[in-house]
Amino acid sequence: MSDTPRPSPAPVATGVDEARLAGLRSWNLALTVLHAAQAAAVLVLASSFAVTVTSSFPTGPPGTAVPAPEPLVDVGVGAAIAVFLALAAVDHLLTGTVLRRRYEQDLRRGINRFRWVEYSLSSTIMVLLICAYTGITGLSALIGIAGANVAMILFGWLQELVNPPGRARTTMLPFWSGCIAGAAPWVAITANIVGAEQVPGFVIGIFVSLFVFFMSFALNQWLQYRQVGPWRSYAFGEQAYLVLSLVAKSALAWQVFAGSLAT
Incomplete structure (x- = not known):
């Protein structure tokens, strides 16, 4: 018999077991339906309002x-908001069905690449819409803001990538780098709001809500990697992302949509 030791199995992210994975699949399928239904409703109810x-x-x-x-x-x-919601629906559909095996393999490794790809697209759409509502409509400015927002999301992906299960230490460098990149769009939006002669109340409301909800995603990751309370479980943090995906995205989508009807 060979005396060669067998390689140790790779560490599994905390809380990621078969029961929790089955529950996450149900969440993803449910969110698919809810996001898709909202996207369809927005398209039906949308006015012809557009930003130039x-x-x-x-x-x-x-x-x-x-x-x-x-x-x-x-x-x-209306079309932009529908795309935003549809992107979330597609992400949850794929991770709950045809990409389920890859999704669950990734969760065991403490990462969800599909989340970051979807966020990089959907959150950027929402940021660009609030930019337009506050008067930032120049092509060059929008490209720069989109780039900063995508960079923020990709730093979130990197945070997971460099902190695998079983690590000896946790680095928060990608997280804080993402916070710096993600601050740039908000500085630009705030400057336009402060400098404007008149800003409708609903735009201020959208700005505040969007900022709070965006920060809630960052807070979730911070709690996850600081291992605060139930966030010691990676699976709990993943479910929190799913809850935020439904609550935050729905609230933001309908706020921006209501603003389009009020103009």
Whole structure:
């Protein structure tokens, strides 16, 4: 018989067992239906309200006055919100069905790549919509804000990647780097709100709600990696993400949608 020792099985993330995985599958399937139903409802109820993305390109050497912004493309707010909700529905559908095995393998390794891919798209749509509501419509500004928001999400993915189960120590560097990247859009939005002569009350409400809900996702990850109370279980943190996916996204979608009807 060979005396070669067998490799030790890879550590499994805390709380990730068969019973919890079955429960998470039920959550994902339920969220698929709820997000898809809301996306359909938004499309049915949507008005023709759209925000106009503008562009302004130099016409001469550096120092030449930049022309006034010109309309580039109109983006229907109802359609954008429906896409936001549909992205969440697709993510939960895939992780609950055809990609379930990969999803559960990843959870055992303390990571959920599908979450971060979906967040990078859906959260960016919402940030760009609140930018438009506060008067940030220039193409270059929107591209920069989108890039900062996507970077924030990818740092969240990196936080999971560099902190596998069984680690000797936990690093929070990707988390704090993501917080710095994610602050940039909010600084820009706040500057536009403060500098505006008049801002509708519903826009202020959306801004505050969006900020609080965005921070709730960051808080969930911080609690998870600081292992505070029930967040010592990675599976509990994953279920918290699912709850936030439903509550936060639904509230934000309908607030922004209501704002489009109020204009």
